[in-house]
Amino acid sequence: MTGRVGSYLLFGDAVDVWPVATLLAKHLPAETAITIVETRCRPAETVALPLESPFFRTLDIGATELAGAGAHFALGHVLDGFCGSGTRQVAAPSGDLPAIAGLPLHQVLHCVAERAGALDRFGELYEGFRFCARAAAEGRVALPEDAPQSPLAMLGPLVVVDRMALAGLLRDRFAGQRVESFDGEVAQLRRADGARVRSARLADGRLMEAEVFIDLRAPGGGMGEGEQMALPLLEALARSDIGIAADPLAGAMPIYSARAGAGCAAQPHALETPWLANLLRLGPASAALGPLFSADARMLLVQVEALVQCLPATSEMRVESRRFNRLHARTVERLYELIAAPLYLNRRAEEPWRALRAVEPPEGLALRIEQFRSRGRLPEFDGEVVDRQFWIDLLIGFGVLPARHDRRAGAFDPRQLDAALGTIRGQIDQALAAMPTQGQFMQRFGNA
Known part of the structure; x- marks a missing residue:
């Protein structure tokens, strides 16, 4: 019988360590020591995160508190240039569109279009029913609870927030009293036997001991130490001259621009087993998937929720580490499928883009494409990071x-x-016309 872990040491950039420390502080017994060594060396970064994420729900953080930290809200992402120079698509998180006689709306619309001899216009006809995407494109914002019996119930708002501001909110409200914090940088992990870490030596020479060490530092050489998961499409992107630029503040929605000749992407990586012995690597220490859909920031929040499922850890940590490593692999797979979709399905004619279409897509994405192209259906996978309607809209859009x-x-x-x-389309049009603009929506928080 092994005892429970009594102390945790977290180290890395403040934007990464505070989300982890916050959930540890919420879920671990009061006598468990939580210490962080934080740096503030990362450039300012604004990300788009789901307002209804389990992370925010667990902490009971809502729109009001996030707006107080400087966040604004959006209903979708803009994919700029993936279907050709100058093209724009809106990818909007959305609950299921209304079913008709138990059938998904796109199935019914396909039947009606076929009978009318208008299958060549199916994608165009479907656009009129994409309530969330239409609202996002018009710069409108609302919350599902504003009118839960209306089309607003389908909305999946995004929080567009500076990561340092979010870290400050978490520190001040949840973890500041519980967590002991030091400014500094870990220079060396000192091992006791094999892979087990005994202490961390800081750059100023101080030694810090703990039973569990959580590393959130970006690896200096690009890829983390250890066996890597295969990410063929992201690796091909990194070898190309295609750049994916994220601009969350360009307008009402975060914009992800794809440009040939924009320079190589950062080297992607994902560890197969980020938890070994008493060393757990999270966030940038465990994987880097890139800026598309704020994948790296979303990954960290999902990882923290997975870590909570493995707590409280015992001193041996074998069962907990095996479970976490499985959950981590599943998270990377789901996020990789999501960000691979616009890369693999791109419709650009230039050679670097044609080369991306020749790369084997992740298995989950390939299954989604195959089944949807055949009968308009989608397979279900554990650990989905977006809902089914998001996939339907994304596939049709491409x-x-x-x-x-x-x-x-x-x-x-x-x-x-x-x-x-016609009834559904009328309800969507009516709800859209009544929705506030983003400026009007933000006035409820006192900052237009």
């Missing part, structure tokens, strides 16, 4: 259109289906 629809749709009277689609 020209992955179903060859067939659910046969049950053909059993209904065409006039009934037309009427049902």
Whole structure:
């Protein structure tokens, strides 16, 4: 029988250590010591995170507190240039569109379009029903709870926030009293036997001991120490001259611009086993997936939730580390599938982009494309990071259109289906017209 761990030492940039320290402070017994060694060397970074993420729900952090930390809100991401120079697509988190007789709306619309001989306009017709994307494109914002019995219930608001401001909110509200904090930098991890860490030596010579060490430092050489997960599309992107630039503050929505000739992307990496012995590597120490959809910032929050599922840790830590490593691998897979989609499905004619389309996509993305292209259906995977409707909209937006629809749709009277689609479209148009602009929405928090 092994005892519980009594002390944790976290080290890395403040924007990474405080989200971890906050959830540790919430879930660990009061007698457990939590110490951080923080640096502030990363440049300012604004990210877009789901307002309804489990991380914010666990801490009961809502829109009001986040707005007080300087956040604003958006309903989607802009993908700029992935389908050709000058093209823009809105990828908006969304709950399921209303079903008709139990059938997903896109299945019914496909049936109606086929009967009308308008399948070549299916993507265009579908755009009118993308309530969240339309609201995002018009710069409108609301919360699902503003009108839960209306189309607003489908909204998936994003928090667009500076990571240092978020770290300050977490420190001041949740962890400042509980966590002992030092400014500094860990220069060396001193091992006792094998992989087990005994102490950390700071750059100023101080030694700090703990039972668990959590490393959140970006690896100096680009890739973390240890076996790596394969990320072929991201590796091909890094070898190309294509650049993905993130500009969360360009307008009402974060914009991700894809440009050939913009320079090589940073080297992606993802450790297979970030938790070894009593050393756990999180955030940039465990993986780097890039800026698209704020993947790296989202990964850290999901990792912290996974870590909480493995607490309180015992001094042996074998069971906890195995479980966390499985959850980490699943998180990387799901995020990789998400950010690989616009890269693999790009519709640009230039050679670097054609080369990306020739790279084998992640298995989960390939299955989604295959099943949706066949019958408009999607497989279900554990640990999804976006909902089903997001995938449906994204695939249709990139020209992955179903060859067939659910046969049950053909059993209904065409006039009934037309009427049902017209009713839904009317409700969407009405809700959209009544929504506030982003400036009007932010006035409720006292900052337009």
